[in-house]
Amino acid sequence: GAGVSQSPSNKVTEKGKDVELRCDPISGHTALYWYRQSLGQGLEFLIYFQGNSAPDKSGLPSDRFSAERTGGSVSTLTIQRTQQEDSAVYLCASSLAGGQGTDTQYFGPGTRLTVL
C-alpha cells in the first residue's frame, strides 16, 4: 500500500511569511510524528499525535510552530512568521500503534523548506 506522503516536497518562502506543511500517514496508523532535520544535523523531534489523545508538543521550538491532525489522519504543521533558521527538511512519520519504542516509524520523503 501507499507509504507516508508529504506535500509540498519543496517550499521556498520569504522571511515573515506563514507556511503549511502537510502529511498523509499510512492508512490505519494511529500515531503520527513530526521531526525537523537541519543541515548536517540529526533529526529533532517536534510533535507527536496518538489517536484522540492530546498531542505531545514538547519538541516545538517556539510558539510560531503549531500542528494539528484532523480526523485522526492528515496532519498539518504550520510555521508562522518564518525565520531563516526555520530552513530545514521537515519529516513526518507514522506508526501503527505508537507509545512504544519498538513501534517502527515509517517516514515520508520530507518537505525541504527554504526561508529567504
Added chain:
Amino acid sequence: SQQGEEDPQALSIQEGENATMNCSYKTSINNLQWYRQNSGRGLVHLILIRSNEREKHSGRLRVTLDTSKKSSSLLITASRAADTASYFCATDRSGGSNYKLTFGKGTLLTVNP
C-alpha cells in the same frame, strides 16, 4: 542535545568491504534502532535491538549493543554501491516517553564501485 552520536561522521569504502559505524548515547534506553537515509530525504528503518539484547542480525546487517558502555555498532558486510547513504541510530529513553526517538547526527557512508 542529541542523545546519540555516531562515528565516524563519514566513511568511504570499496564495494565488497565491510562497513562499521558506531553510536554512543548518554542515558539508559529501552531500545536502539538504526535508520538509513538516502539523499537527505525519508528514513528507512533497518533494525531494532532491545536493551536486553547484545547482538542482532538481519541479512547483511549486524548490530551489537553494549549497555554498560552505552554504545552500539552497525556492521554492513559485503557492501554494495547501493548502500551509500547516511546511517542514524535512534534511542528511546528508559523511563521517558518511549515513542520519542532521539537521533544522532549520522554517519555518511560512501561505497565506491
